[in-house]
Amino acid sequence: MLRPTSTTTVAVFALATTAALAACSGEDENLLPTVDAPQVELDAPPAIDAPGPPMPTAIAVTGDFSVTGIFSTIDVASRTPTRNALAGVVGGEPWIRRFGDELFIVNRAGGNNVTIVGRSPFRFIDQFGTGGGSNPQDVAVVGDKLYVPVFDAMGGLRVINRTTRVMTTINLGALDVDGAPNCISAYAVGDRVFVACDIFDPSYVPRGLGKIAVINATNDTVVTTFDLASNNPLGRFVRTPETSMFGGDLLIPTVPSLTSYTNGCLERVSVGNTPASNGCAVTNSTLTGYVAAADVDPEGGKLWIAAFALNGDFSNNFGRLRSIDLATGTLGAAISGSTQLISSVAACPGGHVVTGDITFGASGVRIFKDGTESTTAVIDVGRPVNAPNGLLCY
Numbered sequence: 001m002l003r004p005t006s007t008t009t010v011a012v013f014a015l016a017t018t019a020a021l022a023a024c025s026g027e028d029e030n031l032l033p034t035v036d037a038p039q040v041e042l043d044a045p046p047a048i049d050a051p052g053p054p055m056p057t058a059i060a061v062t063g064d065f066s067v068t069g070i071f072s073t074i075d076v077a078s079r080t081p082t083r084n085a086l087a088g089v090v091g092g093e094p095w096i097r098r099f100g101d102e103l104f105i106v107n108r109a110g111g112n113n114v115t116i117v118g119r120s121p122f123r124f125i126d127q128f129g130t131g132g133g134s135n136p137q138d139v140a141v142v143g144d145k146l147y148v149p150v151f152d153a154m155g156g157l158r159v160i161n162r163t164t165r166v167m168t169t170i171n172l173g174a175l176d177v178d179g180a181p182n183c184i185s186a187y188a189v190g191d192r193v194f195v196a197c198d199i200f201d202p203s204y205v206p207r208g209l210g211k212i213a214v215i216n217a218t219n220d221t222v223v224t225t226f227d228l229a230s231n232n233p234l235g236r237f238v239r240t241p242e243t244s245m246f247g248g249d250l251l252i253p254t255v256p257s258l259t260s261y262t263n264g265c266l267e268r269v270s271v272g273n274t275p276a277s278n279g280c281a282v283t284n285s286t287l288t289g290y291v292a293a294a295d296v297d298p299e300g301g302k303l304w305i306a307a308f309a310l311n312g313d314f315s316n317n318f319g320r321l322r323s324i325d326l327a328t329g330t331l332g333a334a335i336s337g338s339t340q341l342i343s344s345v346a347a348c349p350g351g352h353v354v355t356g357d358i359t360f361g362a363s364g365v366r367i368f369k370d371g372t373e374s375t376t377a378v379i380d381v382g383r384p385v386n387a388p389n390g391l392l393c394y
Contacts, residue, residue, distance in 0.1 A: 056348040058393040060356070060365060061094040062383035065109050069094050071117070072381040076352050076393065079367055079375055083382035086122045089115050095236065095389040099141045103392070106136050106148070114139050114148060114160070119394075128160045128167070138236050140186035140193050142217040147193045149183030156183040157195055157213070159220055170220055172197060175211040187237035187250055189271045191217045196233040196252050196269075206231035210254055214275050228277050230254035230264045235293060236389050237269075240281075241300040244326035251281055251303075253291040258310050266291045266305070282324060282331055289318065293388040297347035301326060304353050306345045306388065307334070319343045321355055321368060335371050342366070344385060348393035356385030365391075 056076040063069020069090035073082045091111030097104045102125065103117040112134050116125040128146065130136045135151040136158070148158040156172030172195065173179035181197035182204075188194075193215040199208035210228035215221070234255045242248035249268040256263045265280035281303070284290045289309030296303050303324040310317055319341035320334035336342045336355070344356035353368045357378050363385055364378030385391070 056350060056352055056393055058346060058348065058354040058365070058367075058391060059096060059103060060381040060385060061090045061096045061105055061390045062381060062385055062387070063090055063092050063094055064384075064386050065092045067383070068092065069107075070382050071105070071122075072383075073122070074354070074365060074367075074379060074381070076348055076354065076367060079379060081365070081379050081381050083380070086117060086124070089117055089124055093387060095138065095387055096392055097139055098392050098394060104139045104141070104146075106139055108135055108137060108151075112136065114146060126162070128162075128165070130158050130160075130167070134158065137183065138185045140188040142188045142191060142193060145217065147186045147188065147195070147215065147217070149186045149195055149197070151182045151184065151198075154180050156181045156197060157186070157215070168220070170215060170222065172213050172222070172225075175199065175213065175225060176208070178202075181211060184233055185236040185252060187239060188217065189239070189248075189250075192223065192271070192275075193217050194237065194250055194269060194271065194275070196228070196237065198232055206256065212269060212275070212277070224275060226276055228252075228254055228267055228269075229280075230267065231256045232264070233267070234290070238294045238296060238303075239271075240296060240303065241326060244300065245329050246281060246326065249278055251294060253294075255284070255290045258290070261285055261288055261290060261309070264290060266294065281329070286331065287322075289320075292319070293344045293391075295345050295347040296326070297351070297353070298349045298394075299351075302332075302347075304345045304347050306342045306355065308341075308343055317341060319358065321345060321353065335368060336366070336373070340366065344388045344391045346391040346393040352393070354391055354393050356388075356391055358385060 058074040060072045070084045071086045073085045091107035093108040095106045105115045113129045115127045134153040136148045140147040144162045146160040155169035157170040160167045175181040183197040185196045195213045197211045201207045210233040213225045214223045232255045234253045237250045240246035254264040254267045261284040265283040268278040270278040287307045289307045292306040292308040294305045307320045321336040321342045323332040341358045342355045343358045346354045355366045367375045
């Protein structure tokens with residue numbers, strides 16, 4: 001599905017195929033293209049004795065613009081998958097976040113919604129449309145408000161009140177000369193929401209440095225904006241522990257080119273009194289690739305990354321699972337197999353690491369522990385693991 005033949009591909013991969021937008025623009029933004037959708041009693045409380053999921057549990061939301069996605073789970077210790085564990089909650093091109101006991105599925109492209117799932121037991125809770133053609137990319141939560149960066153709509157940031165169901169837009173148009181920044185990720189630190197945006201021309205070619213907007217969540221106003229060091233923030237924010245050498249900075253990949261890695265890095269954003277771009281955790285040049293996805297292990301010792309590379313004819317692609325020591329910043333060697341294409345990663349309790357392998361014809365999930373793969377083959381989760389941010393683990 002990836003065709004890295006020009007600079008336009010930078011944007012295409014960031015969207016996991018933006019070509020879906022035109023084809024999907026007629027879909028109702030408040031409805032998922034459900035398959036075997038469950039009959040859900042929305043206000044029914046979970047059964048008192050309902051068992052929770054095994055620990056640790058991995059979640060994979062999978063799909064792409066051409067097929068309805070599914071929600072699958074994996075018992076990490078036994079490496080046992082449950083495919084389509086909760087039907088009807090995943091659309092095309094999904095990303096996922098967890099906040100407390102709730103999972104937030106961002107159904108991008110034609111889905112145009114955020115769907116909330118309870119995790120113990122798994123159950124549908126609610127769904128909020130973000131507007132036709134908005135292409136939501138991520139979600140941050142402050143109190144009862146959802147902050148949703150959108151890629152293809154004027155304004156840049158939706159704010160949804162879960163209680164009143166009112167949706168408003170924080171206008172970030174000043175970030176781009178066309179008044180329409182393509183915003184890609186959001187992360188809340190206290191009452192501040194950090195929003196990363198791409199600056200693209202109409203063909204999705206970068207024409208300026210990536211931008212960060214900082215929002216005051218108490219009154220939903222823009223506190224400050226500033227430039228990143230490179231073009232094309234890709235993927236989503238992850239926050240480092242305050243006790244680590246990165247001091248609680250947010251990290252986000254910047255990828256000026258998907259096929260040349262002399263520029264760009266896993267860029268740091270400080271979140272203190274004077275937020276600013278703050279250097280790199282690791283450069284694309286060092287990786288000879290870029291960071292497709294990253295996650296901090298729950299014990300706080302390592303940052304796990306999927307280091308990825310492409311070229312124009314797919315002849316020398318790689319996807320490697322590597323780690324960065326959060327005490328020293330040291331980059332570890334790849335621990336995944338040389339024939340694997342690791343493009344997504346989620347760190348679990350107890351030292352397990354769950355990854356998505358997108359090897360053609362053999363896509364699925366692999367699990368690692370203590371520097372060694374514990375799976376002998378990919379785990380089939382029912383759909384190819386396409387999205388770089390379609391995994392989580394707890």
